[in-house]
Amino acid sequence: MSSTVLLLSPLRQASGNHSTIKRIRSHLESEFIICKEWDPADFDDEEQFLRKLRENNIDFVIALHAYKAGKYLSTKVPIPYILIFGGTDINQLHTDEDKLCKMSRAVEGARNIVAFSQEMMDKALQIWPDLVKSRASIIKQGIQTRPSALSLREVLVKHGHVSSAVITGATIFLFVGSIRPVKDPLYLINTMTEWHKERTDILYVIIGPEYGEDYFAVFNGAIHGAKGVIYLGEMSIENAHACMRDSSSLVNTSESEGMAAVVLEAMDLGTPVIARRNGGNEALIQHGVTGFLFSSPEEFKEIAESFSEDAVMQRKITIAAKEQIRREHLPEIEKNAYYKVMNGLKH
Structure with missing residues (x-):
C-alpha cells in the first residue's frame, strides 16, 4: 500500500x-x-x-x-x-x-x-x-529549467517600454524575485537609472509578485518615472525562465539567501549571474569563475560594465556555471x- x-x-x-x-x-x-x-x-x-x-x-x-x-x-x-x-x-x-x-x-x-x-x-x-x-x-x-516561447525583447517592445531601434542591442539586467524587503529589489534602482541616462541601451527589468501591500507601495513609488527600469509583474515559472534566457545577466540583490533557485536556473540557462554578497550566494558562486559577487551598487556597475564588454569572459563564466549545475544540482x-x-x- x-x-x-x-x-x-x-x-x-x-x-x-x-x-x-x-x-x-x-x-x-x-x-x-x-x-x-x-x-x-x-x-x-x-x-x-x-x-x-x-x-x-x-x-x-x-x-x-x-x-x-x-x-x-x-x-x-x-x-x-x-x-x-x-x-x-x-x-x-x-x-x-x-x-x-x-x-x-x-x-x-x-x-x-x-x-x-x-x-x-x-x-x-x-x-x-x-x-x-x-x-x-x-x-x-x-534544477530543471523549462523556458516558454515568450520573447522578453518582444514583450518590452510590444508594451511600449523600449523602441524597436534600441532593443536589438540593449543590455538587459534582470531581477527575478518576490517584491519584498529581504530581496531588496530597490537596491540598484538609482545606479541603473543613472547608468541608463549615460546609455539608453542599458535596461533593468524586474519580474516578481507583490508580497506585501506596504512595501509594494514603496516599491512602486521608487520606480515610478525611473528611466530604464521596467517592472513586468508576476510571471509563470516558464515565462520567467524565458526572460532569464533572453537577458544579458541575472541580478540578485538579496540581503540574505538560503539557496537561490533563480541563480541556479540562470546558470542552467547559460545566463551570467551578478549577485550581491551574502552567505547563500557566496556558497553558490565562485567570483570570477561561475559568476560575480558585489558588495555595493558601485561595485556592481564596475563589474557589469567590464563584464558586458568581454565576450570571452562571458562564455567562460557560463560554461563553468553550467558544469557546476550538471555536477551538483x-x-x-x-x-x-x-x-x-x-x-x-x-x-
Whole structure:
C-alpha cells in the first residue's frame, strides 16, 4: 500500500518555496508516493492543523521553512516529519524570540532536518548546537529549467517600454524575485537609472509578485518615472525562465539567501549571474569563475560594465556555471537523496 505524504509549505505562485516543493512532489510521485500540498497560511493554529492531519490519514510530512511551516510542528505531531530550512528562517527569523521558540519546537520534533548547503547547516548548528548531526542531511536543490516561447525583447517592445531601434542591442539586467524587503529589489534602482541616462541601451527589468501591500507601495513609488527600469509583474515559472534566457545577466540583490533557485536556473540557462554578497550566494558562486559577487551598487556597475564588454569572459563564466549545475544540482541526485531520507522515516 502506497504512503501518503503531506508537503507543508508556503505555496505562493512564482516563489522559490513553491517551485522547490513542486519539484519534490514530482520526485516522490515518480516513485508512486501519494502527495498532498497544504499551505500553512490556511491554518489558524496547531490544533486545527493536527485535526486535519488526522482526518486525512497522512503517513509522513515534509515541511519547508522552519517558521512558516514549522510553527505547526512539534513533538505533539503523531507522525514522522522532515523539516527543510528555507533561508529566511535561519538567516533572519531566529533573532525573534517568539519565532525562535516555535522553530526550536519544530527542530526538536523532526525525524530528519534538511539544509540546501553546508553553509545553511552550519548556521543551523550555531542556532541549535544540540541538533543531532546523524539526523541532518544536506540536499542541494535540483534544477530543471523549462523556458516558454515568450520573447522578453518582444514583450518590452510590444508594451511600449523600449523602441524597436534600441532593443536589438540593449543590455538587459534582470531581477527575478518576490517584491519584498529581504530581496531588496530597490537596491540598484538609482545606479541603473543613472547608468541608463549615460546609455539608453542599458535596461533593468524586474519580474516578481507583490508580497506585501506596504512595501509594494514603496516599491512602486521608487520606480515610478525611473528611466530604464521596467517592472513586468508576476510571471509563470516558464515565462520567467524565458526572460532569464533572453537577458544579458541575472541580478540578485538579496540581503540574505538560503539557496537561490533563480541563480541556479540562470546558470542552467547559460545566463551570467551578478549577485550581491551574502552567505547563500557566496556558497553558490565562485567570483570570477561561475559568476560575480558585489558588495555595493558601485561595485556592481564596475563589474557589469567590464563584464558586458568581454565576450570571452562571458562564455567562460557560463560554461563553468553550467558544469557546476550538471555536477551538483541534477534533479536525479536530489530525487535519490529525498527518497533515501523518506525511506529512513519508515524505520
